[in-house]
Amino acid sequence: MGVRYTVKQVADLTGVPAATLRAWERRYGVVAPQRSSSRYRLYDDAEVARLARMAELVREGTPASLAAERVATLATETAPPPVPGPRHPVAAPAGQAPAFTELVLAAQRYDQRLLTTVLDGAFARSSFETTLEQWLMPALTELGYAWERGDVDISGEHFVSAAVHRRLSAAFDAAGANTDAPVVLVGLAPGALHQLGALAFAVCLRRQGIDVRFLGADVPQHSWVHSVRTLRPAGVIISVPMSWDADPATRLVHTLRADHPEVVVWTGGHGITDRGHELAVPTLPPSAVEAALLVTRELRGR
The missing domain is CATH 3.40.50.280 (Cobalamin-binding domain)
Structure with a gap:
């Protein structure tokens, strides 16, 4: 089982009070969290991402009922065709984040196609906060270790860092x-x-x-x-x-x-x-x- 979050943790991540999260679940069925043995709600990454998206829509002025419908539509839509991967056998299995070492491989080969595929896959998988904490920062740490070992040239490290900087800048602009x-x-x-x-x-x-x-x-x-x-x-x-x-x-x-x-x-x-x-x-x-x-x-x- 993947990482699970309590309602308090989800409230902190999304900025939505726990009572509101429970109300959205009861009224609109946006998520169906599992329950612990003590009957506490436990949310997975996908549910956190849906709630975060609903919170964004509500903050933008969308009525909660309509926001719930949009989130439900997004959740049930057929996923777009995958971006053709590189010729290297490094693609992560469906539903899993890319390996940390895939950034290292992209840096070693200055492979723009691989780098784009890896970043797209990581950020499409979950909420920004979850991806940042559980994948991006550890992956950058691994890249730093590879540079220290001499496995990656400093220009390759800069190649990856520049791409990550662009992604973060785009996320900054998208936040409003x-x-x-x-x-x-x-x-x-x-x-x-x-x-x-x-x-x-x-x-x-x-x-x-x-x-x-x-x-x-x-x-x-x-x-x-x-x-x-x-x-x-x-x-x-x-x-x-x-x-x-x-x-x-x-x-x-x-x-x-x-x-x-x-x-x-x-x-x-x-x-x-x-x-x-x-x-x-x-x-x-x-x-x-x-x-x-x-x-x-x-x-x-x-």
């Missing part, structure tokens, strides 16, 4: 602008270049209904100050992907807190894990999904 929601700045400190994790987090946060302004990599300190002064955001998230990015991030945090004490500042990323206590600012969990949920709850609670 969320005007009239709290404004949050997300970016990297001066000199920090590895931005895929920050962008993935920005997508998750935008999908939670937050107005995210993504500043990208290597943002000079004076530009951070300027953007905060201009936008007066509700929050600022500084990504610290590598250990050597921690010192510039530390200086940036101190500057922003001194100039704008009213703005909530968070840090996140592997490079800050053991340094967060020095900054006296909240440190986000390593999971982009969990971090986005935490920030969303904090902002809405304020």
